[in-house]
Amino acid sequence: MAVKKRARKKASKKKRMTTAVKKKAAKKKAQRKAQKKSHKVRLKTRPLSQRSRGLRELREGIPRLATGNNSDLNEAIPTAKVYQQTTGDVKAVMVFVEFPDVRHDRTVEEACSIITGDATDWYRIESCGRLRFEVMPHGDWQMMPKKTTAYGNIQSDADAHREYISTALSLFPTGSINYDDYHIAYVVAAKTPEAPEVLFNSPTLSAGIEVPTNNGTVRHAVTFGRDSYERGYHVLLHETGHLFGLPDLYLFNSTDWLEPVGAWDIMCDLDLGQHFLGWQKYKLGWLDESQLFYVKSGEVSLRLAPFESAEGVKMILLPSESESRVYVVEIAQPLGMNQEYRDKGILVYTVDAAVETGKRPVSVMSGLDESPSANETKKYGALCVAYLAPGETQTFGLSDGRKIEISNEKQFGSGFQVRARQFATTRTMRRTRAIA
Numbered sequence: 001m002a003v004k005k006r007a008r009k010k011a012s013k014k015k016r017m018t019t020a021v022k023k024k025a026a027k028k029k030a031q032r033k034a035q036k037k038s039h040k041v042r043l044k045t046r047p048l049s050q051r052s053r054g055l056r057e058l059r060e061g062i063p064r065l066a067t068g069n070n071s072d073l074n075e076a077i078p079t080a081k082v083y084q085q086t087t088g089d090v091k092a093v094m095v096f097v098e099f100p101d102v103r104h105d106r107t108v109e110e111a112c113s114i115i116t117g118d119a120t121d122w123y124r125i126e127s128c129g130r131l132r133f134e135v136m137p138h139g140d141w142q143m144m145p146k147k148t149t150a151y152g153n154i155q156s157d158a159d160a161h162r163e164y165i166s167t168a169l170s171l172f173p174t175g176s177i178n179y180d181d182y183h184i185a186y187v188v189a190a191k192t193p194e195a196p197e198v199l200f201n202s203p204t205l206s207a208g209i210e211v212p213t214n215n216g217t218v219r220h221a222v223t224f225g226r227d228s229y230e231r232g233y234h235v236l237l238h239e240t241g242h243l244f245g246l247p248d249l250y251l252f253n254s255t256d257w258l259e260p261v262g263a264w265d266i267m268c269d270l271d272l273g274q275h276f277l278g279w280q281k282y283k284l285g286w287l288d289e290s291q292l293f294y295v296k297s298g299e300v301s302l303r304l305a306p307f308e309s310a311e312g313v314k315m316i317l318l319p320s321e322s323e324s325r326v327y328v329v330e331i332a333q334p335l336g337m338n339q340e341y342r343d344k345g346i347l348v349y350t351v352d353a354a355v356e357t358g359k360r361p362v363s364v365m366s367g368l369d370e371s372p373s374a375n376e377t378k379k380y381g382a383l384c385v386a387y388l389a390p391g392e393t394q395t396f397g398l399s400d401g402r403k404i405e406i407s408n409e410k411q412f413g414s415g416f417q418v419r420a421r422q423f424a425t426t427r428t429m430r431r432t433r434a435i436a
């Protein structure tokens with residue numbers, strides 16, 4: 001009886017085991033299938049340097065761009081150390097001041113919400129999780145000692161601006177705050193009326209200027225004026241971009257001031273811009289060199305991956321005739337309030353580290369002969385069609401006689417197969433733009 005029972009027990013155990021083994025085998029098979037599938041996906045998006053010997057040989061280290069006599073606020077990499085770090089935890093304190101002639105018209109919570117908006121999330125996504133940015137509002141509205149008109153020159157006079165920030169930050173009792181605990185100080189002014197025209201915009205105090213307070217020293221500061229209430233949190237993104245070492249990409253002395261880059265970068269058009277260009281992300285340490293492909297000579301054809309994906313090559317770089325300038329090819333990032341203008345094609349632009357802020361350090365080169373409709377311009381900016389759609393090719397002539405030819409060969413979802421080549425020719429430059 002005991003034997004039988006044991007035998008039965010054994011048999012049932014065997015049966016159970018068989019079922020378990022079968023289940024396990026099926027699970028393993030499914031896992032293998034899934035792995036195979038994900039491996040395939042990985043292969044598609046992995047940097048080409050890792051899978052093709054030929055392409056790896058083509059790839060070269062990215063050279064440092066010459067800055068000439070330019071100031072530290074330039075497009076060179078690495079960024080001068082005087083600027084605020086752009087990865088890890090960055091904490092900003094936000095204080096609020098009013099004036100005998102202009103009192104606050106909302107709570108500090110309301111003002112903070114308008115000015116900060118979605119900045120924390122924007123930095124998290126744009127930096128691929130590398131920057132954890134936090135704004136901490138402090139205290140209630142504090143009264144400045146003078147009328148707004150006494151601060152009319154802070155936009156143009158750095159000493160006056162420094163004095164303004166120092167006065168504002170020192171209005172708080174020493175026991176309530178220590179400015180050494182923060183990387184950045186934001187000083188928000190009560191919303192001024194249209195006239196007299198004071199504190200109407202939001203200047204950044206140049207990085208590295210030390211601001212003494214009654215409790216600690218501030219090295220990175222922005223004054224928020226009237227425009228920050230009207231233009232939303234992109235004012236903060238743009239001004240903080242300066243604290244991070246990014247120059248202005250719009251033109252200082254031109255009526256066509258958005259013409260170099262349009263809405264493709266917030267440092268050019270903070271109202272319609274939604275992102276930073278790939279070069280800026282790389283400069284800020286939000287992309288690795290392994291995600292870039294520098295083609296020193298010859299030709300390359302590779303698949304560019306969108307910035308939203310964690311893997312893949314994001315940009316192709318090519319040398320120009322100057323040691324200070326490179327050509328950059330990347331996917332045109334989404335535009336529009338809801339990022340609805342997307343998956344259009346690739347952008348080609350130049351970056352020049354020797355060109356001063358506000359004088360065109362970055363210039364979009366692709367598709368400039370295309371004109372958007374009035375509606376497109378209003379929603380996405382004047383340069384919104386300056387991309388190369390699938391099937392389009394454009395050639396750029398360099399002053400040394402060489403040419404760079406960029407082709408958007410094919411679209412793959414949100415990615416594009418791109419061919420980039422440079423060649424010397426004596427033929428007359430011919431610009432081609434095939435029909436998509």
Ligand SMILES: [Zn+2]
Pocket residue numbers: 238239242247248
């Ligand atoms: Zn600016």
